[in-house]
Amino acid sequence: MQQSLSFRWEVAVVLIGPIIVSLTVIPLYILISGISPWVWLMFFVFMMWNGLSITAGYHCLWSHKSYQVHPIIRSIFALGGALAIQNSILQWCSNHRQHHRDTDDIDADPYSIRGGFFYAHVGWMLRDYPSSRTDYANVRDLREDPIAAWQHRWYWPLVLTMNLGLIAALGWLAGDILGALLIAGVLRLALCHHCTFFINSLAHYWGQQPYSDANSSRDNPIIALLTYGEGYHNFHHTFQWDYRNGHCWYHFDPTKWLIRGLSVIGLAGSLKQVSPVQVESATAAMQLKRATDRIRHGQLMNTAERINLLKAENDSLMTTLDEWSAIRSEWLSARADNLHQRWERTQFRNQLREIENQLREQRRQWRILTAQFA
Ligand SMILES: [Zn+2]
Ligand SMILES: [Zn+2]
Known part of the structure; x- marks a missing residue:
């Protein structure tokens, strides 16, 4: 300057x-x-x-x-x-x-x-x-x-x-x-x-x-x-x-x-807003990056295996998040337009509950895994 x-x-x-x-x-x-x-x-x-x-x-x-x-x-x-x-x-x-x-x-x-x-x-x-x-x-x-x-x-x-x-x-x-x-x-x-x-x-x-x-x-x-x-x-x-x-x-x-x-x-x-999925993906990507850096710098045993485990867990979480997002938008549109039959709406809601339970468990696993390298 x-x-x-x-x-x-x-x-x-x-x-x-x-x-x-x-x-x-x-x-x-x-x-x-x-x-x-x-x-x-x-x-x-x-x-x-x-x-x-x-x-x-x-x-x-x-x-x-x-x-x-x-x-x-x-x-x-x-x-x-x-x-x-x-x-x-x-x-x-x-x-x-x-x-x-x-x-x-x-x-x-x-x-x-x-x-x-x-x-x-x-x-x-x-x-x-x-x-x-x-x-x-x-x-x-x-x-x-x-x-x-x-x-x-x-x-x-x-x-x-x-x-x-x-x-x-x-x-x-x-x-x-x-x-x-x-x-x-x-x-x-x-x-x-x-x-x-x-x-x-x-x-x-x-x-x-x-x-x-x-x-x-x-x-x-x-x-x-x-x-x-x-x-x-x-x-x-x-x-x-x-x-x-x-x-x-x-x-x-x-x-x-x-x-x-x-x-x-x-x-x-016209209020613009990112989706919760985008926010969670960005957060998980940063946690993955930090945990990976710590593993590398900590020169821990089995570095490659640990990093691969983290990446696999992150991929799995992202896949479930995408599925949850897709099912949720289907359920929301089914609820908004009454074109769908009642039993169809119930089916979407049950699917949503199921995937939300899975997501809760995966988030818990992800927290435990990344906390190990905090
Ligand atoms: Zn600005
Ligand atoms: Zn600034």
């Missing part, structure tokens, strides 16, 4: 200014004037609007096209993106698509973790690195979206309207313009910036790789708490078109809940 590249002072002011004010002016203001519950409510609402516009809007909707949503919601996300001051939809999505295409390549990934933690977090924006220059060729499709194109054209006036005009107006209604600008404006901006940046830095640095080790992305439930659910980043890099980051129901993922909620009330649709 070239270090003689020009420093972007304007970016540094937007990124570092809110932190300095949050650590100095804001504590003093709270001590001297106090903050009303209305201003704290504004802070909470703007935290959600800012954060979810980036995760559900910029990321899932525009970058990955994981679902479709009503223009009213797209407009709310576009305004929330201007509130977030993280560049326009077109620029953000271009950088993000580049990140997925060349993950970890220091010369092509705009926020590659190979440049170090600080570089992936904010450093990539502070200098005019060739890899962070935006080439809009990869977002031609988004120019067709009138809301994204409009937000790109009017980005800076929208930033000022959202961050100064709107917050000052609501602060006036709440009886504390300066408090609103400091808490719902500056403090919210500082926190939301770093919530997003943690996905580029921490989520490529700290956590597990259950689905793939093809790149540095990690799954980490603690990071998910800070990033509106996007801490399950290994899952996201492996299945990037899925609208979820945390694919299990108990994974903390407010972004997924919002999108799901919008689909329930009819404002979103």
Whole structure:
């Protein structure tokens, strides 16, 4: 990397200014004037609007096209993106698509973790690195979206309207313009910036790789708490078109809940989702890879036999999973259309139960086998 590249002072002011004010002016203001519950409510609402516009809007909707949503919601996300001051939809999505295409390549990934933690977090924006220059060729499709194109054209006036005009107006209604600008404006901006940046830095640095080790992305439930659910980043890099980051129901993922909620009330649709079979296949493939590596590096007796045993067990599990998936979809369609006779549906259900029992036993065997090499 070239270090003689020009420093972007304007970016540094937007990124570092809110932190300095949050650590100095804001504590003093709270001590001297106090903050009303209305201003704290504004802070909470703007935290959600800012954060979810980036995760559900910029990321899932525009970058990955994981679902479709009503223009009213797209407009709310576009305004929330201007509130977030993280560049326009077109620029953000271009950088993000580049990140997925060349993950970890220091010369092509705009926020590659190979440049170090600080570089992936904010450093990539502070200098005019060739890899962070935006080439809009990869977002031609988004120019067709009138809301994204409009937000790109009017980005800076929208930033000022959202961050100064709107917050000052609501602060006036709440009886504390300066408090609103400091808490719902500056403090919210500082926190939301770093919530997003943690996905580029921490989520490529700290956590597990259950689905793939093809790149540095990690799954980490603690990071998910800070990033509106996007801490399950290994899952996201492996299945990037899925609208979820945390694919299990108990994974903390407010972004997924919002999108799901919008689909329930009819404002979103075409939610893309990988099948549980694909997730389980990827997980088992990673377990097989790790166990095989440990056997090889451990220089155990009968290395070849152990590896062959693991591979055979994995093949058998995958075959049963495929059979289960086929029978299940037949059963579901038999249940959905009443064309099948009742006895046929019962037959499918019995077959399904039988194969589920077999699958349960095979999963147990697989866990025992791979745990031996943990
Ligand atoms: Zn990433
Ligand atoms: Zn992504």
